[in-house]
Amino acid sequence: MSEFDFICDLRLLTDLDPALGLADDAALVPAQAEVVCTDTLVEGLHFIGDEPAADLAFKLLAVNASDLAAMNARPTHALLNLSLPGTRCDAAWRAGFIDGLGEACAAFGLQLLGGDTTGSPAGLVLSATLFGDLEGRAPWRRAGAEAGQRVCVSGPVGAGALGLADVQAGVTDTAFAAHYRRPTPRLDLLGLPGVTACADISDGLIADLAHICRASGVAAEVDLSAVPLANPAGDAAAQITGGDDYRLVFTMAEGTAAALPADCSAIGRIIPAAQGQPLVRLSGEPAIAAQIEARAGYTHF
């Protein structure tokens, strides 16, 4: 597959209107583009390199769609910048990559707006910029949490960390490996009433909740016994601090938490920030709290 053929196939994923059929020097900004995000995946840093091309393409769009979900925005359009070593990214690889892009576009309601494809003298660098539509909703910011509000998470945490461990061990046929390679952005939660602040879990539940606390000027107390785990029999500290999860951690005003969707859990409460205290305080499971606090990097929370 030549580069020209590759771009021809990308045209199948295109919104002809603003993208102008990928035939012009630039695209028009789509009318409903209110929220924009971008994320880059680098071989050796964010992925190993021997993953199926379709999975890499899917994850590239999924992690960006997850950032839009965290902002209460529905993905509409994508720009792609792909730097591919020609020696490895042959015709079959490129065809697989297009398949994965197509699956993600269909799953997340995305259309391609444009982009750029180059060679790469070293590894793969895959970057996507997504535009999203608030559809009349207010954006969810990280800065909206207030003392007294509930802290909630959208489903069990840890599947990303467990999946990475599986993939690194060469085991790719587990549900955790599938979650790691093809995360599901929680677009089904868009418009959830009562949400006051939100982030998607890319760095780990505790780290991303700390981001909300820092932005809001508050602290949080998490009841570790209430945190749902992807593998309840596994290493709880690793799952609670593991990244690549793409669940949402969010705060809700008191009184609206009763309306939590079935797979979401209330795991703690926002409290006033206090000088010299961590932004995220852990209760409920002292042994697990000690393991989390002993992990390198926890102190910066």
Ligand SMILES: [Mg+2]
């Ligand atoms: Mg994010």
